[in-house]
Amino acid sequence: MALYILRRLFYMIPVLIGIVFITFFLTRILPGDPALMIAGTEAPEEVLKKLRGDMGLNEPLYQQFFHYVIRLFHGDFGFAWHTGHSVFSDFYTRLPATIELTLASFIIALAVALPVGIIAATKKESIVDHISRVFSLIGSCVPSFWLALILIYVFYSKLNWSPAPLGRLGDSVSPPTHLTGLYVIDSLLTWNIPVLEQALAHLLLPAIVLSTGMMAIISRMVRSSMLEVISQDFIRTARAKGIYERSVVMKHALVNALLPTLTVIGVQFGLLLGGAVVTETIFSWPGVGSYITESILATDYAPIQAFTLMSALIISFTNLAVDVIYGLIDPRVRYD
Amino acid sequence: MRPLLEVKDLKTEFLTGKGPVRVVDGVDLVLNKGETLGVVGESGCGKSVTSMSIMGLLPKGQSRIAGGDIRFHDQSLLSLSVKEMRQVRGNRIAMIFQEPMTSLNPVFKIGNQISEALRFHKNLSKKEAWSEAVGMLKKVGIPRPEQIAREYPHQLSGGMRQRVMISIAMACNPEVLIADEPTTALDVTIQAQILELMRGLQHEQGTAIMLITHDLGVVAETCQRVVVMYAGQVVEEAEVGMLFKQPLHPYTQGLLGSLPQLAGQKKRLEPIVGSVPSPLNMPSGCRFAPRCKFRTDACLEYQPPLLEVEQGHKCRCILYGEGEQ
Structure with a gap:
């Protein structure tokens, strides 16, 4: 039984990799500009540009994905811009x-x-x-x-x-x-x-x-x-x-x-x-x-x-x- | 001697959309202490419904006993309350079924399934019932009973499962055992073992057995008396030797004629043509008439009664006893 559970846990790994991959790219397809949401629609273009740079949005997608996965392995689920907390602490509360x-x-x-x-x-x-x-x-x-x-x-x-x-x-x-x-x-x-x-x-x-x-x-x-x-x-x-x-x-x-x-x-x-x-x-x-x-x-x-x-x-x-x-x-x- | 179990003029009906349908129509049976009674007939002739009526296991709301009586120790089982009937069922009258493969609960241990009735009827503790169950398994010839008691039904073969079924039925030491086609689903070699086992237990515990089967070979081997049923009625009743030597009813003759004979001169097998009539559409005269070789015009109109043709030999046929009528 213990062996069976271990094996099943092992099989979960590819599933999770798939999920991480799909959710990452699906989220990027969503319309909308996070920088615009943070700075507001009135914000000047330079501010938006700087924000996008700070948020890593100017990097190519594969690089963003790579960084995301690396952070996941460190237990870092990222930062929720709209609350100003880390996702982890938001989830925790x-x-x-x-x-x-x-x-x-x-x-x-x-x-x-x-x-x-x-x-x-x-x-x-x-x-x-x-x-x-x-x-x-x-x-x-x-x-x-x-x-x-x-x-x-x-x-x-x-x-x-x-x-x-x-x-x-x-x-x-x-x-x-x-x-x-x-x-x-x-x-x-x-x-x-x-x-x-x-x-x-x-x-x-x-x-x-x-x-x-x-x-x-x-x-x-x-x-x-x-x-x-x-x-x-x-x-x-x-x-x-x-x-x-x-x-x-x-x-x-x-x-x-x-x-x-x-x-x-x-x-x-x-x-x-x-x-x-x-x-x-x-x-x-x-x-x-x-x-x-x-x-x-x-x-x-x-x-x-x-x-x-x-x-x-x-x-x-x-x-x-x-x-x-x-x-x-x-x-x-x-x-x- | 007062009979142990007596079925008198039993009429059992199934309630259908088209009204009640009578599947058992005036059956009389007598079972004496310690004897084995064979109940023989084709599928659909009411053998199983008769036994379910005795056990009080007819599906509620879909069937009813429309007439007659079932007496056990001269006490009507039909007048017992649900609670009183529960004391009889599984305790003083027990039953084993045709399908050993599906008759055991797949999710409970063998030992628990045997001890259940013991705990309920004999008020045994869990431990006492378990050791009694192991004893029963040993009695029915199961090797390594302590270990098998801890196993589940799917780990056993069909023959072993039927042995378990028998040990469940015999656990409370019943006075009557109704065995509904106990060997039909088993290999021939296993059949003989199971019949031998039942005979041994009967000898040991003095149980009366009502053996329902369509296998005349089984009847010849195990029973003292035989009742032949056809289309919900008893058509012939006799001592087993008498029935095989001198079958009276054309249906019984037909059944025996359908059996292959190993000894003696080789004859062609003679099947009975046609099939059992549906209870929805019973012939108005003799129920066997449409399939009978000796049919006369009178057979199609007149329903003959079950008459004692000679001492201990009853038959329901116009050929015997026109005079008395």
Whole structure:
């Protein structure tokens, strides 16, 4: 197993090289002049020229690429012109917010999708099955920005149940002591109830928005793989043992049904990061998603490249994790 | 002697879009303590549905028992609550299936799959159940049982898996074992081993076996009594020797005629022409009439009852017992 993981990590290297190459050149194709963005449209030509020279934009592309790769090897992801910080320090301050949001929506998606999928399969054609079918249809076709606006309109503007969609905490409290950077966890660890309430209230809507697509797809996947597994011979064997129907479904069927679902969960987890870009922008969530939107609008190359690289890494590691978990659940799949 | 298991006039229906379809129509079976009863017939004649009805494993919402009774120790199984039936199923009446390759859960260890029923029915601890499971594996002739218990189904051959299935079924020491085509999917040499194993266990534990098969060779070898089923009904019932020596029903004769004979003079095999009628479209008279060599006009209209033609030999055919009717 360890050998397998090592080999997979080794295979990631060419993938990453490809990603670095593609993102670098794709970013350069983007229209816009970074120097113009920094100095402003009124800036005289000499200033722009000097700026371009300072930023290394006058070098030929291959040289810029070479320098970029060298810097990457030194752990230097470049400088974000539009914030005035290094990309690394920007990520360091913003990443916890994104992790909190994606983890929360991942948990919400699974917590809803798994039971709904199981019930829809075991009580086929029941009310739960029909309702879940309609909701997952809606969940998978409604664009998240639209859903976000509707939820904000209903729960903030009209009902006022939810706080304003402006960041992670209200003005009345200050962030909890920095332990993990996830406000919910930090406020729990320091037992700071007012902050905990605020953090949860602010987290809820964006997390729901981000989770819907994943929730819809996973619940359908759980349902269909449960249905397939339940018709198998070994389920009949399990029933013939006279054990509880509950154990037949939750043990014998579910473990087998989780296998195909796991692959989908992995893919969806990777997509969460992309979804976070939209959701964070709408909810002014100070994570890397909204940071990347700002960077793109400012033609700020370094953060875009770093973000793409990070996404690729996360997706690669998710795939690896899925394969490893798969091997742990299914004895027929063994990596040696 | 009171029979151990008695199926009386069982009628099982499948609910389809076109209304209920009766696939088992008035089946009577008697299984006595310690005996082996063969249930024979072509595919689709209702053998498996009968056994699933006994086990209470018919798919819910898609099927129902429309009439008759199933009595175990003179207690109706149909009147038991779900909870009470769970105490019987897998514990006092156990079942093994045709497909050993797919009948074991691929993601659990063999030992756990055997101990599951033991833990549930006999209230054994995890450890006790495991050692009991290893003992069962040894009993069914699996070499290195301690090691095999820790392995997964895909690591075993078909014959080994059927042995595991038998050890699951026999783990709780059931009074009745329903074996639905237990050897059909296996090689001939393995078949003989499995039958021998079942016979040995029966001898040791006093289990009554209901052996469902379409293989008359298996029946001749293992059973004391045989029930021949056709299109959801019993058409003949006799002691095994009597049935092979003097089959009465044209269908039984046809089945025996389809068997290749090694000894004696060589005859051409005589297949039964046609196939089992669909339960959606049953002949109104005798159900075998459309395929019968001895068909008369009366057969097409009159449905004969199952009559005791001689002591211990019942047959459902107009050729025997027109007089009594």
